[in-house]
Amino acid sequence: MISIEAMHKWFGAFHVLKDINLQVYEGERIVICGPSGSGKSTLIRCINRLEQHQQGDIIVDGTELTGDLKHIELIRSEVGMVFQHFNLFPHLSVLENCTLAPIWVRKMAKRDAEEIAMQYLERVKIPEQAAKFPGQLSGGQQQRVAIARALCMTPKIMLFDEPTSALDPEMIKEVLDVMIELAETGMTMLVVTHEMGFAKTVADCVVFMDEGEIIERNDPEPFFNAPEHERTKLFLSQILTH
Amino acid sequence: MTEAGTNSGAYAPGQHPDLPPPKGSAGAAGWMRGNLFSSPFNTAVTILAAILLYELITSIAGWFVLDAVIDAGSKADCRQAGSGACWAVIKIRINQFTFGFYPADERWRPILAFVLMFAALAPLLFDKTPFRRQMIWFAVAYPFIAGWLIYGGFGLVIVDTQSYGGFMLTLIIGITGIAASLPIGILLALGRQSRLFSIRIICVSLIEFLRGVPLITLLFVASTMLNYFMPPGTSFNLLVRVLIMVTIFASAYIAEVVRGGLQAIPRGQYEAADAMGFTYWKTTRLITLPQALKISIPGIVNTFIALYKDTTLVVIIGLLDPLGIGRAVLADAKWNGLSTETYLFVALFFFFSCFAMSRYSLYLEKRLHTGH
């Protein structure tokens, strides 16, 4: 589904991503973790071209990411993304947030788009908030709207960039629950998160990054119980004890 | 004493009902006590202000209304009939103040254009207008309809622009400037942020040049210099030249106001739009521009009001705006010396137009507020 080979990226002279190789198969759920500044966000943002890589190949569902705008458009319409700070459109109601892209990008009729949006809002358990504006919702509700908004484009792949780290503890669970349900439907998911509980229950595999490199990739069980690398051990001991 | 962590015991914990507020802290009486009579000093100031206001209002009302003269044949008649304002000068010249020297038989045309303007504005200004969709097409066609009605041609007698004047001229320049400068200003603001270097450079130079030059000089350029650039023998209507200058001048200011709004849009909005596959123009139109315009409303209306009042500058290049008419009226020996009445009348006209714009902008801000 996603195939990244020998990919490098620089911000100016700063080498953020170094020789990244990553295969993601259909229906696979991958959790990416690592210390702050290690390049996790940059990596998943390369997959939908929010950041541009300079070397190596990224192929998403058979389409190669190049400068070609047609390819970028195609990939973006198949890849949904959920951000740390939700990035909902504050001037539109919850329902309009969900229907905007289907109507204007997918050229769907308004009524169909609204019907689908309501289905997804029900799936994230906030159909009753459809007429409200994002500014009137709690953080957890906003993030669930953001998930529904991405799903309304019926993507084949969902990218999550620390979807719960801007939330108060009591709201984290409601978002994780939605993500777990989504995983159960067989969605291909790439999740940057520090929620190790989520990684243990949902992930097919965990990727650990540090200083722009993928240090270790393993199934959750061995990853948490018997990490191979010193840096992984150090990282795990830090986040599990704090 | 109540202990920390418990209530005073009147109700069981968790059972406290909602009680009405203490007497005198809510309602009109409460407001007055809080705002007008909260201390002896405040009370004294309130009473003093009330006395002053009373004096002011009674004397103004006396001059404006009670002692004012409406019907008279000359200034001397006026002064005999009453000690207040001599509105007779306005009454006799009201048609000139309104239309300039627009022929009397054709005045129904600008009047009709003015009335139709409200029909064109309604769907743009108020989103609950009935038949809004169809009405918007009318709004799009309106500038052409109004131009035809006022200037003529196609079956109507042509009325040369030299005879336009008064409030009609103010409205023509002001409304054309406002309506045209908003889209042009938005394009300039977007161009200034463009990734294409050449577009950016053109927009920046244009904006900076226009903002660095007084409108008056642009109007002089319009009235004199433009002729040098035209092929000999062609005459390019002065009013059209003025309209162009006023519009591009205001556009530069609108561009900067809108740019301020665009810069306040968080990067995350662009990223979310990109991630869902919106193109640049769709992102702009559906996501960033609506938010930017909403933030910019006070600045935009500010620019509009400034533009509207600046239309009086055209008197300098010989157009007969209300001030020009006022001067012509005062030059009449019969009415010599009534400048207070004349200029106050013009001032009131501008005040009410600008006040309406400013109230509308407040209404718009309130309506677009979505709780964040």
Ligand SMILES: Nc1ncnc2c1ncn2[C@@H]1O[C@H](COP(=O)(O)OP(=O)(O)OP(=O)(O)O)[C@@H](O)[C@H]1O
């Ligand atoms: N637009 C940019 N320009 C320059 N440097 C950047 C840019 N974006 C990120 N960086 C740098 O790249 C490195 C990786 O950033 P990235 O956001 O991918 O880290 P991260 O692993 O997601 O960290 P966090 O857990 O804090 O989100 C950081 O050192 C950051 O300072």
Ligand SMILES: [Mg+2]
């Ligand atoms: Mg990050």
